[in-house]
Structure formats: C-alpha cells, structure tokens
Amino acid sequence: MQSSVSAAFVHGAVEIEVTAVGVRAHRLPAWARARGDAQLKLAEAQPAGVRLAFATTAQRVALTALATRFGYAGVPPRAPGVFDAVVDGSLVASHSLGSAVVVTLDMATGRTTTSEAEPETLVFDLGPSGPERHVEIWLPHTESVELVALEADAPLRPVAGTGRTWLHHGSSISQGSNAATPTGTWASVAARAARVDLVNLGFGGSSLLDPFVARVMRDTPADLVSLAAGINIVNSDLMRRRAFTPAVHGFLDTVRDGHPDTPLLVMTPILCPIHEETPGPGAFDVAALAEGVTRFRATGDPAEVAAGKLTLQVVRAELERVVKDRKDPHLHLVDGLTLYGPDDVDAHPLPDSLHPDAETHRLIGERFTETVFGAGGAFAGGPFVG
Structure with missing residues (x-):
C-alpha cells in the first residue's frame, strides 16, 4: 500500500537524492560532498544509522532496493550489507540483497571495474497483525542503497522522531x-x-x-x-x-x-x-x-x-x-x-x-x-x- 519511498519515511539522513532508480539517502549535503575526496563520497553514501520509520498494523513489509558495493582487487570482500527490521524496539528480521552493483578498485593500476545488477525485493515478516506498531528498517552501514519501493499489506504512516x-x-x-x-x-x-x-x-x-x-x-x-x-x-x-x-x-x-x-x-x-x-x-x-x-x-x-x-x-x-x-x-x-x-x-x-x-x-x-x-x-x- 505504498510504492515510491517518500522522504517522510527516512530518518537519520541529511539529504535525499532522487536517482534514475529510486532515492538514495546521503549523510552529507551535495555542497559538502563536492568538497570531499573519493573516499569520503564513498563512505557518506553508505547509510550508517539511516532507517525507514513508520507506524503500521501490517504483518509484512516489502522493500525493493538496489545496492552498490565497493571492494579492492586482491582483498577479501566484505559480507553483503544487512537490512534490520525493528518492531517496537525489538529486532525481528534481518535480510541482505542477493546481488548488487560491485565497484572494484585495483590499487596496483588505479583502474576500477563495475558490474551490473537489478533491484531486488526483501520481504520482512513483522509478526501477526494487530494494533499499530512502530517499525524501523535500518539500512546497511557498509554499502550504498537506492530505495525503489516500499509496500505492505496495510497502510504505512510516517512518524516523527521519538526522542532527542x-x-x-x-x-x-x-x-x-x-x-x-x-x-x-x-x-x-x-x-x-x-x-x-x-x-x-x-x-x-x-x-x-x-x-x-x-x-x-x-x-x-x-x-x-x-x-x-x-x-x-x-x-x-x-x-x-x-x-x-x-x-x-x-x-x-x-x-x-x-x-x-x-x-x-x-x-x-x-x-x-x-x-x-x-x-x-x-x-x-x-x-x-x-x-x-x-x-x-x-x-x-x-x-x-x-x-x-x-x-x-x-x-x-x-x-x-x-x-x-x-x-x-x-x-x-x-x-x-x-x-x-x-x-x-x-x-x-x-x-x-x-x-x-x-x-x-x-x-x-x-x-x-x-x-x-x-x-x-x-x-x-x-x-x-x-
């Protein structure tokens, strides 16, 4: 009952970028990103601490997203990023995207290679439907994510921050x-x-x-x-x-x-x-x-x-x-x-x-x-x- 991901659902980001695929949460605004180097631009686009927050009676929520992962040639890759679903403060589910765009840097030559991937949908089981609950989906802290769609079997209501x-x-x-x-x-x-x-x-x-x-x-x-x-x-x-x-x-x-x-x-x-x-x-x-x-x-x-x-x-x-x-x-x-x-x-x-x-x-x-x-x-x- 929700399609595109509205900025009203995104907490912990400083700026939201509209991309050709969906939306990407940034932890620095565009003017600041322009003053940083490639390392900083890579890191700030990985949404550590960013989460989708809403109230709902839904039993299942589906998030469609496309991840971009970065690595070095010859260095063991990191594990795929994780999406955590939290209901009323308790972790109830964790999922990772099966594929992603992978950018690989060869430190010896300075060349980068980029693979291709398509968005995937993750389905989070929030438990039996009932009274409205506060739900957060925490985005991966180790990979950049473009959010394509957020859907559920009941309405999703954006919520304000819950504290300081x-x-x-x-x-x-x-x-x-x-x-x-x-x-x-x-x-x-x-x-x-x-x-x-x-x-x-x-x-x-x-x-x-x-x-x-x-x-x-x-x-x-x-x-x-x-x-x-x-x-x-x-x-x-x-x-x-x-x-x-x-x-x-x-x-x-x-x-x-x-x-x-x-x-x-x-x-x-x-x-x-x-x-x-x-x-x-x-x-x-x-x-x-x-x-x-x-x-x-x-x-x-x-x-x-x-x-x-x-x-x-x-x-x-x-x-x-x-x-x-x-x-x-x-x-x-x-x-x-x-x-x-x-x-x-x-x-x-x-x-x-x-x-x-x-x-x-x-x-x-x-x-x-x-x-x-x-x-x-x-x-x-x-x-x-x-």
Whole structure:
C-alpha cells in the first residue's frame, strides 16, 4: 500500500537524492560532498544509522532496493550489507540483497571495474497483525542503497522522531566497520538503548576535522553532539601536532556557532595497539593479504614523534588539553580507553588490527550508554534504559 519511498519515511539522513532508480539517502549535503575526496563520497553514501520509520498494523513489509558495493582487487570482500527490521524496539528480521552493483578498485593500476545488477525485493515478516506498531528498517552501514519501493499489506504512516536527536561524527569505527548489522554498530547500540534519534556522520577513513563537516554539524538540528577524532588523523599521517590542536579548536568553534549551549562531547580514540606509539601512515599488511586475511599495520617511525608526528597517545593528550583549555561548561570528554582499552585486548582482539568486531562493537556501545547517557553522564536526562 505504498510504492515510491517518500522522504517522510527516512530518518537519520541529511539529504535525499532522487536517482534514475529510486532515492538514495546521503549523510552529507551535495555542497559538502563536492568538497570531499573519493573516499569520503564513498563512505557518506553508505547509510550508517539511516532507517525507514513508520507506524503500521501490517504483518509484512516489502522493500525493493538496489545496492552498490565497493571492494579492492586482491582483498577479501566484505559480507553483503544487512537490512534490520525493528518492531517496537525489538529486532525481528534481518535480510541482505542477493546481488548488487560491485565497484572494484585495483590499487596496483588505479583502474576500477563495475558490474551490473537489478533491484531486488526483501520481504520482512513483522509478526501477526494487530494494533499499530512502530517499525524501523535500518539500512546497511557498509554499502550504498537506492530505495525503489516500499509496500505492505496495510497502510504505512510516517512518524516523527521519538526522542532527542544525537548528532555524531567519527571514523569507520563510528560508521560501523566490522559490525555485523546496522543495529549492531556501537553508535546504533547506544542510540537504541538511550532512545535517541541518531544522525551518524561516521565516515570510513574520513574523520579528518574537515571544516565543511563542521559546518554541516553546525547547521544540523541536534540536542546532543559528539566528535570522535584521532584514528584517521594518525593512520593517514595527515597532520603534525602543531596543526592538529588548532584544527580541533576550529572544528569545535564552528560547531558551537550553531549549538552554543548544546551538550558537546569529545571522544578520544579507543585502543589501537598498532598506532599507540607508532605514527602513520597505516597500510594493508601485504603478508596477511597473501594469506587471504585483511589486516593493517603502522608504517611510521616512533622516533619522529618528538618532531611532531602523531600517535594515539599524543592525540589523547591533546584532546584532553583542548577540552580543559576551552573552559566550556557544556563541553565534555570521554576517554576512549574506558570504552575499549588495554584490559580488553585478550578477550576482544581487533581482528584486522584496526576495527572492533561485532561483539566488541556491542561492548563499546553498552559502555558508552552507561558512561554518557547514564546518571551523571554528559548526555544524561533522557529516557535512558539501563
């Protein structure tokens, strides 16, 4: 009883693009996308945290979509993206598209190849029909999706947000790399537990303190704002200490222009052993790739830290200093090592030496919820469910 996907059903996106196939949710507006590189454009089009939300008495909902997946020649492909159906807060079904447009980059030659695919329809069984229920279909966090049609065996009614809006910017860890499902990324785990409406600006490889991202955050309505910074600065070897600290101040200044009194949280990096004392750049571990395993390594020289190169230990100290120096009563700091730190490595190793696995994403999300949304936390005050 619904055909094309109306923007009224889409939550967590910053902009909706009409394509030749359907509609695509973007996490940056077109003017900002034009200022980013190919990596950022790829990441922001993957709809981490974006979901279709509606009220219905329907028993079944069908979503027709076309996915685009990206990979590297010679690197094991990621598993297909997952669509999660949530009814009144409970996950009831998960499905993946059987085929997709696949864009493959050969890093040796710089060439890309693109396959073709047609839209497919996923059918979600929501359980026996009855009173009207709140339904969300969370879109994949690892692949771009064009939404073609949304149909059901009963009317679908768009709904407004259900709580405070949490606007978060971070890296691939915030986007959800290595999480198994879109509701399983640490940010989604925290948002669902705290009953806040997530706008996830976590971009793989692209938490780089870009001024245009700060402007997007400045102009996006939000009740809660957070920034996870550091890992991409280090593993891209983008800045030295002299540039990093003023860039953080400038980013926060811009965000504050639009959110002068909003609770604003700075999150320092979680533990990443390869970059704790060794600067970037990071790179694929070629020996591991030869064995069919994706793993990363740090290639910098620790001796250069004295000359200003950044490690995660340096970044944490600088972020702590920035928050202290700003003397902003609404600015808060959370130590990423309390979310995932040295005591967690044995039980929860990073499978690729960089990103948490699915279980660790959940652990980080639960700890973030308790620390930040719980009593005495920076974002306390909402209908937190412990």
